[in-house]
Each structure stands twice: as structure tokens, then as C-alpha cells.
Amino acid sequence: MTETTGHPMHELEKVVIRFAGDSGDGMQLTGDRFSVSSAIFGNDLSTVPDYPAEIRAPAGTLAGVSAFQIHISDHDILTPGDSPNVLVAMNPAALRANLHDMAAGSTLIVNTDAFVDRNLTKAGYAANPLADGSLTGFTVFEVPMTSLTLEAAKPSGAKSRDAERSKNFFALGLVSWMYSRPAELTLDWIASRFAKMPTVAEANTLAFKAGYNFGETAELIGGPFTVKATAFKPGTYTSISGNTALAWGLVAAGQLAKLPVFLASYPITPASDILHELSKRQNFGVRTMQAEDEIAAVGAALGAAYGGHLGVTTTSGPGMDLKSETVGLAISLELPLVLIDVQRGGPSTGLPTKTEQADLLMAMYGRHGEAPLPIIAARTPGHCFYAAIEAVRIALKYRTPVIVLSDGYLANSAEPWRLPAVDELPDISVEYAAGPNGPDATFLPYLRDPETLARPWAVPGTPGLEHRIGGLEKADGTGDISYEGANHELMVRTRAAKIAGIAADIPPVDVDDPGGDAEVLVLGWGSTYGSIVAAVERLRRRGLKVARAHLVHLNPFPAGLGDAVKRYPKVLVPENNLGQLTALVRAAFLVDAQVITKVQGQRFLYSEIEAAVLAAMEAGA
Amino acid sequence: MTDIDVPITTKKDWASDQEVRWCPGCGDYSILTAVQMLMPDLGMRREKTVFISGIGCSSRFPYYMNTYGVHSIHGRALPMATGLAVSRPDLDVWVVTGDGDALSIGGNHLIHALRRNVNLTVLLFNNQIYGLTKGQYSPTSEEGKVTKSTPFGSVDHPFNPVSLALGAEATFVARTHDLDRAHMMGVFRRAHDHQGAGFVEIYQNCNVFNDGAFEKITAREARPRMLIPLVHGQPVRFGDTNELGVMVDRQGQAHIVNVADVGEDAILIHDERHDDPGLAFLLSHLARGPSEPTPIGVFRAVDRPDYGSLLNHQVVAAAERFGPGNLTELLSSGTTWQT
Numbered sequence A: 001m002t003e004t005t006g007h008p009m010h011e012l013e014k015v016v017i018r019f020a021g022d023s024g025d026g027m028q029l030t031g032d033r034f035s036v037s038s039a040i041f042g043n044d045l046s047t048v049p050d051y052p053a054e055i056r057a058p059a060g061t062l063a064g065v066s067a068f069q070i071h072i073s074d075h076d077i078l079t080p081g082d083s084p085n086v087l088v089a090m091n092p093a094a095l096r097a098n099l100h101d102m103a104a105g106s107t108l109i110v111n112t113d114a115f116v117d118r119n120l121t122k123a124g125y126a127a128n129p130l131a132d133g134s135l136t137g138f139t140v141f142e143v144p145m146t147s148l149t150l151e152a153a154k155p156s157g158a159k160s161r162d163a164e165r166s167k168n169f170f171a172l173g174l175v176s177w178m179y180s181r182p183a184e185l186t187l188d189w190i191a192s193r194f195a196k197m198p199t200v201a202e203a204n205t206l207a208f209k210a211g212y213n214f215g216e217t218a219e220l221i222g223g224p225f226t227v228k229a230t231a232f233k234p235g236t237y238t239s240i241s242g243n244t245a246l247a248w249g250l251v252a253a254g255q256l257a258k259l260p261v262f263l264a265s266y267p268i269t270p271a272s273d274i275l276h277e278l279s280k281r282q283n284f285g286v287r288t289m290q291a292e293d294e295i296a297a298v299g300a301a302l303g304a305a306y307g308g309h310l311g312v313t314t315t316s317g318p319g320m321d322l323k324s325e326t327v328g329l330a331i332s333l334e335l336p337l338v339l340i341d342v343q344r345g346g347p348s349t350g351l352p353t354k355t356e357q358a359d360l361l362m363a364m365y366g367r368h369g370e371a372p373l374p375i376i377a378a379r380t381p382g383h384c385f386y387a388a389i390e391a392v393r394i395a396l397k398y399r400t401p402v403i404v405l406s407d408g409y410l411a412n413s414a415e416p417w418r419l420p421a422v423d424e425l426p427d428i429s430v431e432y433a434a435g436p437n438g439p440d441a442t443f444l445p446y447l448r449d450p451e452t453l454a455r456p457w458a459v460p461g462t463p464g465l466e467h468r469i470g471g472l473e474k475a476d477g478t479g480d481i482s483y484e485g486a487n488h489e490l491m492v493r494t495r496a497a498k499i500a501g502i503a504a505d506i507p508p509v510d511v512d513d514p515g516g517d518a519e520v521l522v523l524g525w526g527s528t529y530g531s532i533v534a535a536v537e538r539l540r541r542r543g544l545k546v547a548r549a550h551l552v553h554l555n556p557f558p559a560g561l562g563d564a565v566k567r568y569p570k571v572l573v574p575e576n577n578l579g580q581l582t583a584l585v586r587a588a589f590l591v592d593a594q595v596i597t598k599v600q601g602q603r604f605l606y607s608e609i610e611a612a613v614l615a616a617m618e619a620g621a
Numbered sequence B: 001m002t003d004i005d006v007p008i009t010t011k012k013d014w015a016s017d018q019e020v021r022w023c024p025g026c027g028d029y030s031i032l033t034a035v036q037m038l039m040p041d042l043g044m045r046r047e048k049t050v051f052i053s054g055i056g057c058s059s060r061f062p063y064y065m066n067t068y069g070v071h072s073i074h075g076r077a078l079p080m081a082t083g084l085a086v087s088r089p090d091l092d093v094w095v096v097t098g099d100g101d102a103l104s105i106g107g108n109h110l111i112h113a114l115r116r117n118v119n120l121t122v123l124l125f126n127n128q129i130y131g132l133t134k135g136q137y138s139p140t141s142e143e144g145k146v147t148k149s150t151p152f153g154s155v156d157h158p159f160n161p162v163s164l165a166l167g168a169e170a171t172f173v174a175r176t177h178d179l180d181r182a183h184m185m186g187v188f189r190r191a192h193d194h195q196g197a198g199f200v201e202i203y204q205n206c207n208v209f210n211d212g213a214f215e216k217i218t219a220r221e222a223r224p225r226m227l228i229p230l231v232h233g234q235p236v237r238f239g240d241t242n243e244l245g246v247m248v249d250r251q252g253q254a255h256i257v258n259v260a261d262v263g264e265d266a267i268l269i270h271d272e273r274h275d276d277p278g279l280a281f282l283l284s285h286l287a288r289g290p291s292e293p294t295p296i297g298v299f300r301a302v303d304r305p306d307y308g309s310l311l312n313h314q315v316v317a318a319a320e321r322f323g324p325g326n327l328t329e330l331l332s333s334g335t336t337w338q339t
């Protein structure tokens, strides 16, 4: 297909597009293909899907709406964008479910063929919004996508019911033309993806081309626009979601630790994709087991860790609840174990497909007894890869369970990710105990490394190290059962000191404060990273002095955090919960940190953080 | 598994230096002795042997074995043992559990370990009571049982552990009792040698909280009339003079009959290798409880690949088919682009 003819090309810095339709309309695929062509075109981008919790919500209803948002830009961006500039709505429900996110003046592209009485009723519209004037203030393009698709696909010979399913490719073609995305990439992809179904391939190709040409010939569509390529750091890039990055991080960690990975998990939204991805990686020596329940999953992972493998379990909040007793056992046995919690809205079943950051205090305190463990939070999809490696490093070196916190937003959103040079990744391997360490060739399973306080990792099969341990309190050194009070206190304090000591083995807190004289520190953790960075940049452009720090290690806190939160007159903590890091910071450092909250199952928009920081600064001024 | 260089050991080599702390007279002692006496004969190395238990009186067992051992948490011995056995097929992994541990809080794990056929030897000490928590009824206690938590009698219907294991299609299922060391050792050896999950229910007397629960059938003088020994390929017969037998009627129901009344040919021939667990199931609930003639021995022993071997074969096959994993290739396996 040729470059656009005759139309002036408008250059944009960035654009946010949302594709929305019924869950059967293929919106995720459409968004995904648009992302790939944008990435290859050279834009920075960030995407986020939004799909219904029900697998088969009734077609045409609000509950069945599936959407995919993409933010493309000519510069470095960190979020999928706040309010979309363009909404593609395939039916009335998609329009109704998404309209409240659209700012006045933004563009709506609607499939008018779907705006019939039946669908309007299902979406809860009393009158057709295209006709009743309620969309005044938006730029509305009415496109009969279904009929144009059917007409275009005729030569393919596809039955009309099948041909109709190609209408998402019509929409993709139209938007691809609007934003000057290269068509060839998508056409090549269609040819290979549907190679075994030539009729479908042909119908999709014809629909895509029809959409593309419709944009070019129909004067009613504004554009074309272009978003120039971003000046990326040179390298090879791929598009990665948080769940894939966690899975690959675990594969990498296994290689870097020279240990076979053993993953036991129970299916749970939104974590299951990590299990799926790792299940494909048997040739890396990765063993995956779909356990009978969450408790068995963590138990099997711990059993493998006892045997000298890299034991991992992945889950979400409800699974974390169930695993906590076994995590306590792992703390007592002092064995390496990695737990990944892809957080979702809670309590209970809560909002399975929606994001939240409300498991921090559970990760911190959700076990009986004094049971500290290290906690690591990933901050972007790509960072999930490194968070997994760091968790494994700490688990192995300190013989402790480590919790990695991701969330539903990171799990499914995607960004361009620069591939690391594999040979530059750290060696995180550790040694098993090889021989006796006590007097008279005895083995003392709880004799500690004086520096790390870690005990020996003595795996079955090693002659001379036979020993018995369990969840009962152990005598210092020998590991024999001990109910003695002073010994228990020593063990409680030693386990705590071991975890606290990790602070010396992680980077100190990194405060971003260009002028060094900021009036407020915005402190974050986890997936709020992108929105916080974008908000702080905007505040600085307003001339405000705002510092920023983002925690990857939540327990122990990195060195320097206490000084940082005491240094600034105001500390604001945006969190997708009611103030969990805020509570930890207040308790640890006795400062009046204030939370900025959002618990709607949705990530923060940067404008929300910007407004909250502004309000707090004004209130405090 | 054959390791010809295994050092010669005696019972003493397999006993740890820990003082055994069960109540005097507890049935657990004789089970421990049977296992310790058996170990030198199994051709296994101590360092390759692991005992994993849950919580309960019986779960103290690993502390007394001079092998590797984990005393885990209530009900969760099987998941841990599964992870270990699957990741380390070179090890000999034993699970020691009780009726509360395996059938109540850990019931789900038991049925799944058995259906998966994880390569483990599972010894279930059934004393029909909670001993460690000092005397509440258990999921194998008989209906009407008066305990601290059921002062007016239990209204719970009990599990039959052997029936449950057969229902989960366990590949090896046996029953023995704590008063017959030779029988225990024979059954344990077979469970151990079985490739896959070897499940053994052991009637174990808790002389403190449930004394004599099995006495009616396990007392020496009662055994000929009350225990029905199962021998593969042999008619199922018992009695002081072998006068009794088990017959299956045309409705598929099992009955105890006088052999003289029905003729020898009518007596059921025990077939532990039968693919269908149905006949074994019939035998497993011939007695409604340990007060009626009860079959002991091996109910079922069939071959089916174990879970760990299947998974580990897949891992080996994947490396052969796709080559050993290459991280750089994995990271660039999606759409990539250069800048």
C-alpha cells in the first residue's frame, strides 16, 4: 500500500487510542497488532487491556465490553495515557462503558451498523446517542463498519457470519491509516497467523485494506497523523508484559543460579500466564506442576527447594491467604523460596481482573509469629524481569522465602523492553553444604554464615549431612527441637536480623531531586511508577519543586530512606490501597507521610497524582 | 535404582540419637522398629532416604530416623514430599502421616498424590483418634464415639482409608497393623519397592486416648477369625481351620461364607493386579469397622507410570527436541526491532 496521497500529514507528539467492543469482537488482538506496528515503527508505547471478569458475558451488554488502550509517543513515556484522544467503539455498550473517560473534543469512531434498537436496549440507552445530540462536543465519525466489512470480504467466499468477524481488521486498517502505521506489517502477520485458514486470511486482509482505504478516500476522517519515532537507547527491543517478564526472569534466574526451576502453581487470575509461559520452557530444565490447590503449590515448591531446586510459586491475593502457613514453615526451615503475588482487587474474590496494591501489609505481616521476609515490588512490565532475578538472588543467598509483588496492571500491560545482554546479568549461584561443619565431623544445620546469617543449604543425597528439621522451634546451631525460652528469643531475633541485614546488600534509596531543594517528596512503590514519574515531570514543568523516590525493596527498606522522608517538609505516597506503605513509613520513621489513594481497580492516571500533589502543596503552603 | 555399592548397615545405623518420646505402650514404637529393621534390607543409602511428616503423634517419626527428615506442618507432608520426589527422583521419599493429618486437614493432598501416582511410600498411622491434641474424634472414628469434642457421641460418618485410596485409583494399597512386625515389614517392603505411590494404612493403637480400638481383630487369639489375609492368586480364606471365605454374589456384593456351604470354587480369588479397582474396593469395606472380619495385606498393586517419571521424561525430551534452553533466543522469541 502506498503512502497517503494528497492529505497533509499532521505531526503529533503522542496519541492515546482505545479500542472497545464486545468481548467477541477481537479488540485485544486489534490493539495488540496496532502496538506491534507502532513499536516497529519506532514509537515508545505503553498499553493496557481492560476485559470483563466473566468469560462469556452476554454479547452486547456493558459487562461484556472488552477494551485495549495504547499510548504511542515520540518520546519516552511510562503510562498507557490518561484520557484517550480516540475511542473506537464497535457497539453501543462499548461507547457507553468508555465515554466517561473521554475528554471533550476527543474523537469517537463508531460502528453505526451496531447501533440498532436491540443493541441500544442491551447497552441501556433509551435513545440512540448518535441521534439525540448527547455526543455534542466530541468529534464523531460514523462508519458502517459491519456492512463495509461484509462488502469488502465478499471475494474471499467467507460466509457472512464469518466475514462479519473480520470487522476488527476493518477498524485496525482505518486507525492504521489515521496514524500512518505501515500496513505491510499487519498484512504479513495476517498471512502467517491464518495460513491454515485461507478463507479467514483473505477476509481479514480484505477487511483491513478496506478500512485503510476508507480512511484515505473518505474525507470525513481527519488525518492522517503521524507520531515520529522515539529516540531510544540503541539496542534490540521487544514488547513485553509483566507476566511474561516475570516468567522469563525466573528462567534467567535459574540459569544465573545454575539451578533447575521448579514451579508449582494453581490457576488464578491474573497470575496464570506465568504458569503458562513457564510450562513451555521444559528445555531449560524448568519443571512446572499444576497443583491441586494453592497450599499444595507452595508446599511442592518448598519440597523442591529442600531438594536443592529453585522452588517458585505464583498466585494472587486469595492464593497468598492460603499459602501463609507454608511460608511460615519456609521461614522456620530457612530454605530459599520465591512467591509471586500478582495483586488484584480484594478482599475475598474481589475484583479478579482489576488491579490493586493492597497486599503489601499481608506480605509484610500476614503470618503468625514473628515471621519477617524480604519483599520486592516490580514497577514496570519490563522491570518484572529484574525483580524476579533479584528475588531469587536474595532467596538463595539468605535461605529465605521472598515475596515479589506485581499486580494486574503490570501483568497485562506492555511496553517496549530493551533486551539485556545475557552475559552481563549477574552470577547469583550459591553453594550447597558439602561436608560437616561442627566438632567431631558433626553437621550443625543451623550454624550460620557470620556475614549473611544464612544457614547451610544441605540437600538430601549429601553423605554425612543427614539431619532432621521441622516447623518446631530449633536450637541454635544443632537445629534440634528446643522449647527453651532464651533460645526462642535468640532465634526470633536472629531470623529478624538476617532479613534486616539484607539492607546492606541492596542499593540505597535513590531520590530524584534535581534542585536538591524540593518542598515535597513523592514516594511510591510498584506499578504506580509510570504515573508518578509523569506527574512529577508535569509538576516540575509548572515550576514546582518536587522530589521523587520509588521503592523496589519494601522489606527491608533501603538505606537512606529514613533520612529522605525526614529531609522533606512533606511526604506524599500515592498507592492503590488506603495507605499501606504510608503506614510502614510512618511506623518506621515517625514522619507524617500522607497517602494519595485510589482503589477503583484501575491504575492511577498521572493527572490524578498531579492534582493530588498540587492540592497537598497548596494546603500546606 | 540398584546401587551395588550400598554399605551394609544394621537397624542401629538407621536410628537417630534422639530420645523417642511417644507414650509408653504406644503402637508407634513397633512401627518404628519395623521400619528401622527393614531399612538395611532395602538396599538404600541413608543419605538418599528422606522421611517427611505432617503434624500429629506419628509425625514425630522423622526425628527418630538417621536419614534426612522434615517434620512439616499439619496436613502438608504430601505436597512437600511431592515436590521433593518429583525434582529429585534419585531419592527414596517416605511420608509418615496419621488419620487426622492425611484424611482431615490434608485429605485433598492425599487423593491427589495417589491419583498422580507420585513415587512415594506413604505410611498412614490410623489410631482413629486425635492423640497430640489430647483426644478428639478423628475422620476415622466410629459413629457414636464419645470424645472430648463429642460428649454425646460423634454423628460423623467415618472414612475407610483403604476405600478412599482405591477410590482415588491409587496403584498400591495395603493394610497392616502394629502388632504383627513381620506382616508390617512385608507390606512396607512391597510398598517401598512399588514404583509410584505405595499407600499403607496401619492400624495403630493409641493406648492413651483410644486404647483397644483394634483389639477385637488384632489380638493374637482373635486374628485367625478376624483378619482375612489377602494373597495374590489365592482364594480369600480365613478362620481357625480356614473354614471361612469371601464370595461375591451375582449382584456383585461380597459375603463371608462357610467354604463347605458354597464349595471351594465359589470363593473369590484375590487379584491385586486387576486393572479395575472394583474388587479391591469390595474387599476394603467388607468390614464396617475393626470389629468385624477385616482383610489385611495388599489390596491392589498395579503398574502405572509415576508422575515424576513422566514429567522428567518430558523435560529430557524437550531438551532433545528443542536443544538446551538458550536465554538470548528466548528473550528475542517475540517480535523484536532494533533502534
Ligand code: SF4
Pocket: B021, B022, B023, B025, B026, B027, B028, B057, B058, B127, B131, B132, B205, B206, B207, B208, B209
Ligand atoms: S497420644 Fe496415643 S498416639 Fe500419641 S503417642 Fe500417646 S499413645 Fe501414641
